[in-house]
Structure formats: structure tokens, C-alpha cells
Amino acid sequence: MNETLLKESAIQQQSSIELQLKKACKKIAPLWSLENFVAVNPYLGLLENSFESTAQYLSKIGGIQMTKPSNFYLKRLENKEILKKDIQAVLEERNNDDNVHEFLNRVKFNAEAEAKAPQIFTFTDFASEICDQDWQTFYVEKMAAWAASYFDKGQSIWNTSAAFDSMHASWKFEAQTDLSPEIQGLNNFREKVKALPEDPKEAAKWSLEYLGITEKYLPFYLHKLLLNVGGWSAYIAQLDWDSKLYKKENNQLIEFLEILICAEALYFQCLWSEVNPQWFEKIMTLSTTKNLEAIDSDLEDRLVLHEAFQKASQRSLIEKLNQKKNTKENTSQKKAQTIFCIDVRSEVFRRNLEKQDPQIETLGFAGFFGFPIYFEPLGSHKKRAQGPALIPMGSTVKECAHHKSDESTILKRLQLNQRIQKTWKSLKSGAVSCFGYVSPLGLSYVFKLISDSFGFSKPSEGLQIPEGNKAKNVSLEVDDIYGISPDERVAMAANALKTMSFTKDFAPFVFILGHGSSSVNNPHASGLDCGACGGNSGEANAKVAAAVFNDPYVRQKLKEEGISIPKKTIFLAGLHDTTTDEITVFENEVLSTSQKQELVEIKNSFKLAGKDTRNERAKRMSITNKVDQKVKRKGNDWSEIRPEWGLAGCDSFIIAPRQRTSSIDLQGKSFLHSYDWQSDKGFKILEAIMTAPMVVTSWINLQYFASSVDPKILGSGNKTLHNVTSGIGVIEGASGDLRVGLPLQSVHDGEQFQHEPTRLNVIIEAPIYAINEIIENNPSVKNLVDNGWIAILAMNEEGKVTERYLGFNKWEEI
Structure with a gap:
């Protein structure tokens, strides 16, 4: 009886771990290879959360920023691009008792403060803090070098992936033959790799038990592991994405995460004498009980400024569209x-x-x-x-x-x-x-x-x-x-x-x-x-x-x-x-x-x-x-x-007849989709536009947004330092992780950013009830608009933008 209960408990534990692995992997947005470098929303796996809560979460887990520094917005305020009434409106929406004067005084006082460091730790992060060596960088370089070899698409003469049935087997073989970890100080590393179970799930389970990570901390730990090798994690996520698209079962990212866990455990085992395991447990506990729920007040203020900047940008677009005189469609014979x-x-x-x-x-x-x-x-x-x-x-x-x-x-x-x-x-x-x-x-x-x-x-x-x-x-x-x-x-x-x-x-x-x-x-x-x-x-x-x-x-x-x-x-x-x-x-x-x-x-x-x-x-x-x-x-x-600026500057998507925007100078910032709602019975066409082109344009906009607000992590760095690796992506310099996002030169001209970090404004000429129904019937669209990742505005039959979507089927007049 006891043996049966133990087996059931082990099965439940394994099932719980597998569920956590899947959840962590879903948070990673895919990265397409250079051959087909498709723009992608880097926050794709987090759309079920609001823009603001995601900003707080990513700041804690990876030091990832989703706003510009305060001085960026203060400069816009000085130039009257942002008005004080924009800031006041945001404060009121958030039930913030501050008046604009008090708020700005506090922001100016804290403007020079640096963004806070990540508060979620992996073992190699922690080991780097208390040891004399940068184990986190060493870890990333080793895992990235192995992944580059395993996933190589023909750039290398010798391909090492074909001889193995799985990623886990390939990594174990490479790790058992590589002398560099032991040279760096990881004693008996190869022997410990050899002793790992052959089954990746069993190996990951053993590793997690060895590390002693608490259940509450596990989701954050797993996500941080993937972010530490974020480029390769994203590329492997894309392989899974394609498989799912064509109804195939593929969980390569989960297996990659299992390998990352195993490597962490082995590093910990090899450094046991140098790092007191109780310290690691303490840092885990602090992260879990104190820092995760705390609100970063400085970031909260920057989010207020950013939302005011968003309102100002939106107001400028609305004024431009609403100043146009209503013209009838030219029905004369076209050439x-x-x-x-x-x-x-x-x-x-x-x-x-x-x-x-x-x-x-x-x-x-x-x-x-x-x-x-x-x-x-x-x-x-x-x-x-x-x-x-x-x-x-x-x-x-x-x-x-x-x-x-x-x-x-x-x-x-x-x-x-x-x-x-x-x-x-x-x-x-x-x-x-x-x-x-x-x-x-x-x-x-x-x-x-x-x-x-x-x-x-x-x-x-x-x-x-x-x-x-x-x-x-x-x-x-x-x-x-x-x-x-x-x-x-x-x-x-x-x-x-x-x-x-x-x-x-x-x-x-x-x-x-x-x-x-x-x-x-x-x-x-x-x-x-x-x-x-x-x-x-x-x-x-x-x-x-x-x-x-x-x-x-x-x-x-x-x-x-x-x-x-x-x-x-x-x-x-x-x-x-x-x-x-x-x-x-x-x-x-x-x-x-x-x-x-x-x-x-x-x-x-x-x-x-x-x-x-x-x-x-x-x-x-x-x-x-x-x-x-x-x-x-x-x-x-x-x-x-920079042969051209590409889509830098994109800030709006207009779904309406062309006569609504003809002769208006939209400065190459607007996606323009032809659409006449009066010929769209049942609004199936509008639904197709909102669930496909609108989603794709949000991907493009948010990729440029991310590469502008955090070019260090969510961009691909300096183009002049790029080296193509594996025929898949680029690294910056001689080694390291794959870089995601856009090169700095694609969004910055050497003096200033050429892409303003505004989230996409979608203007739709269609009845509000039809827009509401489409939002409610499509969860992916609902997450985008209700959680503030894009903004929806309604245009009336005279071509005037008249109402703004507030979320959850609520609108306000403009």
C-alpha cells in the first residue's frame, strides 16, 4: 500500500514539474531565423497580463525595461508634446491622489536613478555575485555554443546534431568531452554529467530536487533560466510554433529547459565547497516572500509618464484625421x-x-x-x-x-x-x-x-x-x-x-x-x-x-x-x-x-x-x-x-476606405487596410482583419517598441559587431547568446531614436457593437485590447474618430 502511494506521489510530482515547464516555455516569444526574419511581439507569452503588470514582472525577473527613462518624457513635456492634462488624466484613471505638481517634483528628483537590478536569481547568477568568477556568463556561453552547433543550418562544415536522437543526448556527449568547465574550476564536471539519467525528464527532476527550489519560486526560476539564454530559447520556441501550426507535437523548448536545469545543478554540485547552499536557499526565500509582490514605485511613475506620452501621441493622430474634410468617393472611371x-x-x-x-x-x-x-x-x-x-x-x-x-x-x-x-x-x-x-x-x-x-x-x-x-x-x-x-x-x-x-x-x-x-x-x-x-x-x-x-x-x-x-x-x-x-x-x-x-x-x-x-x-x-x-x-x-528605415515609426493601423485618409500626410507611420463595413454582411471580413492583419501589425509595432525601450536586452545590439552564427541569427562579438529584436541602427540614427515608443493605435470604421462582438469572440484579440497592448478607436461614417475603447466592452467619447 505504501509503495503504491509513493508511486502515485512521484507521478503527481513529475506531472506538476512538467506543467511548470510548459507554463515557463509558453512565456517565450518565438524568434525566426535570419532567412525569414519575421517581426514578432517579444511579450507574446505574457499577453494575458496587463501591460503595466508585465512591466513590473519583467523588471524583477530579468531587468527588462518597458518604458523610457524619465528624462525622455520630461523632455517631451518641456517641448509641449506631452501636456500636463495628459498626466492628470492618467493619474485620475489610476485613482492616484497626487496632483501633477507633486508627481512631477517626485519624478524629477528620481530622474537620475538607475533602473533596479533583477530580483530573481538562478544559481549561476548567484554564484557570480559571491564568487571570484563570472559563472553566469560562462554558463550562457557554454549553452549557447552547444546550441549553435546542435541547430546549425549548414553554416558549419561539421554538423554534430545528426548523430544523436535527442538534444539531451547531444548535450551530454558534448559536456563529457569538453575540458573547459574543469579548467575553469568545476571539478569532476564530466563525471557528474555522465552520472545524470539518460531520460531528460528524470535528469531534470533529479536536478530540481538537488537544488531544493521551493514550489512558489519554481515558475520564476524556470522563466529566468530561459531568459538567461533568451535568444536560443526564442529560436527553439519558433521550431515548436511551426510544429503546432501544422498540427504536430513538438516540445523541443521543454527539453532545452531541462538541459538548462541539469547544467545549473551540476555547476552547483561542482561549486558546493565554495558556495554555502544555505546562502542560496536564503536568497531564494528573500526573492519569493519579499520582492516578488512589491511594486517598484519609480517604475510605476515612469508608467504614468509613458501612458501620458501614449495619450499625447494618440491625440495628435486623432486631430490629424478629424481635421480632414469629409469627401465623397470619386466614382469617375479610374485609369x-x-x-x-x-x-x-x-x-x-x-x-x-x-x-x-x-x-x-x-x-x-x-x-x-x-x-x-x-x-x-x-x-x-x-x-x-x-x-x-x-x-x-x-x-x-x-x-x-x-x-x-x-x-x-x-x-x-x-x-x-x-x-x-x-x-x-x-x-x-x-x-x-x-x-x-x-x-x-x-x-x-x-x-x-x-x-x-x-x-x-x-x-x-x-x-x-x-x-x-x-x-x-x-x-x-x-x-x-x-x-x-x-x-x-x-x-x-x-x-x-x-x-x-x-x-x-x-x-x-x-x-x-x-x-x-x-x-x-x-x-x-x-x-x-x-x-x-x-x-x-x-x-x-x-x-x-x-x-x-x-x-x-x-x-x-x-x-x-x-x-x-x-x-x-x-x-x-x-x-x-x-x-x-x-x-x-x-x-x-x-x-x-x-x-x-x-x-x-x-x-x-x-x-x-x-x-x-x-x-x-x-x-x-x-x-x-x-x-x-x-x-x-x-x-x-x-x-x-541602414539602407532604409524599414517600419521604424509605425504607430497606427487604419481599417477604413481610402478616402478617409487620402491626402493626409501620415508620415509613413500608418498601416492602411482598405475596408467598407457596409458591404460586410455579418462582419466576417472585419473579424478576419482584426484577427490576422491587426495582430501582425501589433507584432511589428511591439517589436520596434521593445527594441527602442530596451535595446540592450530586447534589441540585437550594434550591427557593426554582429557575427552570423549557425545560419540562424547573430551574436554580438565573438561569443554569447543569439540576439533577438532589431539592431540599434534600425531604430536609432546615431543621435536620437527614430522610433517613438508608442503602442499601436487601431482606428476602425465600423459599428461599435460589431467591434465589441469580435473582441469578445476572439481571446487573442481580447487579451491585446483589454490588457492595454494596443488601443482601439472608432471612426464614424463621416470619417471622424469619435470614441475610444477603455477595455471590457466600455467606450468613451472623444
Whole structure:
């Protein structure tokens, strides 16, 4: 009987530990690799908590900041960007009895105080405090070096992961052969590793029992362990994310956490004589009973200032929108319609294009254009996901030569190029051949290096040939064998047109303009491409969409659904280069003589709008002369640390007809999604926008926010010090953890931040009851808006922003 009870107790204990491991892992936001650097909300696993409580929690557990220093806000107050009435409003909302004068006096007095250190400790944190060595840094470097080797995606010649069935087995083998821990002072470390159980769960259970961590402290301890190696934890979380997206069971992050626990226990065991275990128990107890529940009053004051800053920013946006005179939609015949990605960089180009030619209408839609596909480039057997990270991809579309007769020649050339590049890489990277490579061949790079440096030539971009360079020779295969089935095409086409409220009044030309960025020697290049296309150029999606909309079968079926596309309307794909603001149109369709003439005029409007956009963006880049030359050169310059500003500055997402925002200068800070609620029966389209594009734009906004308020921890550091590791991410310097977030140069110009830390303001033109219902029916959206991670504002039928969402189905008039 007693044996049975003991077994049941052991099972319950193990189950409790596994539950705590899962909870800790859910708090880690995923990190996509450099190949598809998708913007992600770094607070993703904490959205069930309010913004303010999360700020307090992260400050304690990892020293992570979610506000700017007080002086940032005081400067804004001095410049009257923040008004005292904004601060007073926040104090009243929080039932704070302070008046503004008392509050500001206290803030100014404490303004120079440094942010408090983390109050949650792992063993290696604690050992570093009381020993002569920095064991925490040593621990992180060892775990990161092993993870870099295990998860390597082909950057290393020798791969160590293939020989083992699990992470735990790989780590044990490496730890038993590595002499450096014992050299540093961890006596008999390898023997202790060998004695660990082979099963990772049993090993973790033993380790936790050995450390004697209290039940109350365990959740914080586990989360802190993951944060100490936060970059690799985030990357492994992304592997689990993808598995879950495609209905597969994968718990790699839990196994990684189990390894972190084991390593901590072994460090503790080896340092037992140096560190009194009672000290460790004492520090655990102090953290659990005293510090965790305490409110950091200085941080609380900064949160008040930050909320006042948020209100001020929101007020400025509302004033800008409400000052616009209400105009009726232009129902005259359009020369063309252009569908851009909702990306904030498109706002500038759209405004300038409409100014150049009012007969060209612009629309906004997520840049995958409703076609979540896998794309397989010509000559490659590796397909890539061309869609948002939130949804699974569908069919695979293969690239082929525009003229079938050319395909064999093109393929041979590509394959030969790949073989040469592979051999060349082996020669450069070989243990012996690299020495022979440098001496006789190194000098041959001198002239190329000089020409690249002065912009006379473009640095090599490796194996992948940019799609734009192949556009004249290559089109996309979209047929029953290689691409999307006829019924899927019809469904995708109908959904795309309905979601952007574009079901009638088609112009003779409809341009679907994906976007991509030009840069070289830039590990984070994919972060400047289309996030809705999985961190890739939107060219593939634009070509697929145009081909589908031109398909006679699709048009016939759409007509049966009430969407009649005239025979004279032709869809053309194009690419907006956000570095140079040039539009490339892919003319794979057969055009008549008159169509070609009309197309020349439209292309000229694209050209002029691009010039205006470059001139506008040049001011932000501090370029005052030779704008075209200098802006275009940025994409070819291997030493350029910021080829463009990307989405820095993004602060709002507007879901409304274009006439509500046309002619308003939103300064490239707004995501613009076309939407007409009166044609949205049942508000299913609005629900789709609020549960997908709105969530994605919140990810983008919060990634830029985090990289601005805490670039040291939530950003990826100084771009000039980056080294690519494992083909996955970057480290800063020679060793250490993967860096998450954006490089400092992506948000800071050397003198000041170019991204203001405001949370996303979402303006929706739709009835409030419909918005409320969507919020209530979608927990992920409800967490975002009720917990203050984004703000919701309602626009009326006259285009005026009239009400603000307060949370939990409550609104206030503006």
C-alpha cells in the first residue's frame, strides 16, 4: 500500500514539474531565423497580463525595461508634446491622489536613478555575485555554443546534431568531452554529467530536487533560466510554433529547459565547497516572500509618464484625421487601381502616386494578397513559406521559365553556378585548404572590394539570384499539376477581393504590387522585406495573384458569386523596392498596342511618385543633395548600416476606405487596410482583419517598441559587431547568446531614436457593437485590447474618430 502511494506521489510530482515547464516555455516569444526574419511581439507569452503588470514582472525577473527613462518624457513635456492634462488624466484613471505638481517634483528628483537590478536569481547568477568568477556568463556561453552547433543550418562544415536522437543526448556527449568547465574550476564536471539519467525528464527532476527550489519560486526560476539564454530559447520556441501550426507535437523548448536545469545543478554540485547552499536557499526565500509582490514605485511613475506620452501621441493622430474634410468617393472611371501591402512604407508612395495622377486609385491589403503559398524557385528543391507566420501555408507554386524552351538552359546555368559556389565555399572553409586559398587568391578580391566600396559594382549575394533579376525570363507556374487547384484559386480570389472591399468598378489595369528591399552584407535583410510573406519579397505572391485573377475559369466562377471582372481588365504583378522606391512591372500578359501606350503613362506616374517619395524619405536619412543617386546607392553599399528605415515609426493601423485618409500626410507611420463595413454582411471580413492583419501589425509595432525601450536586452545590439552564427541569427562579438529584436541602427540614427515608443493605435470604421462582438469572440484579440497592448478607436461614417475603447466592452467619447 505504501509503495503504491509513493508511486502515485512521484507521478503527481513529475506531472506538476512538467506543467511548470510548459507554463515557463509558453512565456517565450518565438524568434525566426535570419532567412525569414519575421517581426514578432517579444511579450507574446505574457499577453494575458496587463501591460503595466508585465512591466513590473519583467523588471524583477530579468531587468527588462518597458518604458523610457524619465528624462525622455520630461523632455517631451518641456517641448509641449506631452501636456500636463495628459498626466492628470492618467493619474485620475489610476485613482492616484497626487496632483501633477507633486508627481512631477517626485519624478524629477528620481530622474537620475538607475533602473533596479533583477530580483530573481538562478544559481549561476548567484554564484557570480559571491564568487571570484563570472559563472553566469560562462554558463550562457557554454549553452549557447552547444546550441549553435546542435541547430546549425549548414553554416558549419561539421554538423554534430545528426548523430544523436535527442538534444539531451547531444548535450551530454558534448559536456563529457569538453575540458573547459574543469579548467575553469568545476571539478569532476564530466563525471557528474555522465552520472545524470539518460531520460531528460528524470535528469531534470533529479536536478530540481538537488537544488531544493521551493514550489512558489519554481515558475520564476524556470522563466529566468530561459531568459538567461533568451535568444536560443526564442529560436527553439519558433521550431515548436511551426510544429503546432501544422498540427504536430513538438516540445523541443521543454527539453532545452531541462538541459538548462541539469547544467545549473551540476555547476552547483561542482561549486558546493565554495558556495554555502544555505546562502542560496536564503536568497531564494528573500526573492519569493519579499520582492516578488512589491511594486517598484519609480517604475510605476515612469508608467504614468509613458501612458501620458501614449495619450499625447494618440491625440495628435486623432486631430490629424478629424481635421480632414469629409469627401465623397470619386466614382469617375479610374485609369488604374494599385493594390499595395498595408506596410507603412507604402503609405508614402500611395499618397505621392495619388497626387501625381488622381485617376490611379490605391488600395491596401496584407502583402501576401490572400495567397498563403509555398514557393519553390527555379533550380531549387527547397520551398519557402510565402505567408504570415500566424497561418499555415497551402499549395506549392513552382517557378518556371516564361518560355518553356529556355528552361533547360536556365536550369543548367543555375545548377552549374550552385556547384561552383559549393566547391568555392568548401575551399575557403576547409581546415587545410583555407590557408592555400588566402595567399594566392586573396589579392584577387582587392579590385572587387574597391569597386564595391565606391558603389561601382554590387557585392555578391551568394547562391540566390534575386527574383527581380530573373523577371524577364521567368514567370510562375500556376496549373493543376504544380500549383493551386481551380477550386482553391476561386476561393482565394474571392476571399482576397472581398477582404479589401474590392468587388466592383474595376479599372482597365489592376496592379498587384508586392514589396521587397535592396541591401547587401545585411544579416537582417529579410526583416526589411514583407512580413506578411514570411520575411520574403512579395514578388511571388503578386505574380500568383495576378495569374489567378486573369484565369478565365476563376473569373467565370467569381461572376457566379456576384463579382464581375470586365474582360478588358487585366491584372499585372509588380514589385515595390522600398529601398529605392522604384516600381518594377512584370509584363508577362499579352497586351494590345493601346494597352501598351496606356501602360507607359502609368509607369511614368510610378516613376514620378517614386522620385517624390525618395525626396520625402531623404530628409529622414539626412540626405540633402543628389537624392536619387545616394538613395539608390544605399542598396549596393556593403558598408551601409541602414539602407532604409524599414517600419521604424509605425504607430497606427487604419481599417477604413481610402478616402478617409487620402491626402493626409501620415508620415509613413500608418498601416492602411482598405475596408467598407457596409458591404460586410455579418462582419466576417472585419473579424478576419482584426484577427490576422491587426495582430501582425501589433507584432511589428511591439517589436520596434521593445527594441527602442530596451535595446540592450530586447534589441540585437550594434550591427557593426554582429557575427552570423549557425545560419540562424547573430551574436554580438565573438561569443554569447543569439540576439533577438532589431539592431540599434534600425531604430536609432546615431543621435536620437527614430522610433517613438508608442503602442499601436487601431482606428476602425465600423459599428461599435460589431467591434465589441469580435473582441469578445476572439481571446487573442481580447487579451491585446483589454490588457492595454494596443488601443482601439472608432471612426464614424463621416470619417471622424469619435470614441475610444477603455477595455471590457466600455467606450468613451472623444
